[in-house]
Amino acid sequence: MEDKINKNTTIEEDILNNVEITKKDTSRKILIYPFDTNLNPIIITEGWFYSEEENSIHGTTDHEGIDFALPIGTPIKAAFDGYAVSTYGFSWVTDINPDTQKEEFRLFYGDKISMDIGLFVQIYNPKTTLFTQYGHLSKINEQIPFTKPLFEEETETYFPAGNRIDPKKYSLSRNAVYVKKGTVIGYSGISGITKGFIDYPECMNTVRRDPIWDEPHLHFQLFKRSPNQKYAKLIDPYGIYSTCDLYKESTEKDFDRKHISLWRS
Numbered sequence: 001m002e003d004k005i006n007k008n009t010t011i012e013e014d015i016l017n018n019v020e021i022t023k024k025d026t027s028r029k030i031l032i033y034p035f036d037t038n039l040n041p042i043i044i045t046e047g048w049f050y051s052e053e054e055n056s057i058h059g060t061t062d063h064e065g066i067d068f069a070l071p072i073g074t075p076i077k078a079a080f081d082g083y084a085v086s087t088y089g090f091s092w093v094t095d096i097n098p099d100t101q102k103e104e105f106r107l108f109y110g111d112k113i114s115m116d117i118g119l120f121v122q123i124y125n126p127k128t129t130l131f132t133q134y135g136h137l138s139k140i141n142e143q144i145p146f147t148k149p150l151f152e153e154e155t156e157t158y159f160p161a162g163n164r165i166d167p168k169k170y171s172l173s174r175n176a177v178y179v180k181k182g183t184v185i186g187y188s189g190i191s192g193i194t195k196g197f198i199d200y201p202e203c204m205n206t207v208r209r210d211p212i213w214d215e216p217h218l219h220f221q222l223f224k225r226s227p228n229q230k231y232a233k234l235i236d237p238y239g240i241y242s243t244c245d246l247y248k249e250s251t252e253k254d255f256d257r258k259h260i261s262l263w264r265s
């Protein structure tokens, strides 16, 4: 297999030059863990693909991020430098009824469920065109600008607003603040994954008001979008083959690509 990574470049340059990351190389890592690994063990509860167990609850296979189990209120740090914004997303899980062809709420033990991202922070790094995203937070660092989501009454949905940093306009945006890797950007929680109630703005509180269908965790996503790209390219943030002991078996077996680990603890 051809080594596609030019050893003379840094991983930032590899990513910038659109080099396909295919080779396991743990010597060059650019992200830090988004929490203090001395205080909290690294427990990945969902990998790039959802486990069969979670899939059976909400019916989605592609997770496109990883979940770290963390107690509510754990400080969440920026894994990479960049311009940060924040907002909130909430929607109910629905299914099309095959008989009526109408959309219906999916129930879990009799309650409607949400599997949206909740309170989240998005950070854009212009040098590498990398985005990092942190979901289900209970609280956001007040210095990171928060844009109120748009509410649609009919579907009880909160659409995130002001969270899509345009790579062409980031420098003109008054809604983004530059944060350094390691800055506390918020606190972990359960926002967006609760059941039985719409939790904005109550999600600002860390109080659990209702039993939940998913445990507290950080949803972490990584993607890349340069100024001339219309759509973002999603990247698995974890080197599955170097760290597969942390992944659930059902996730591991679906995975046939080689990824390097981008993390540095």
Ligand SMILES: [Zn+2]
Binding pocket: 046, 063, 065, 066, 067, 218, 219, 220
């Ligand atoms: Zn997740």
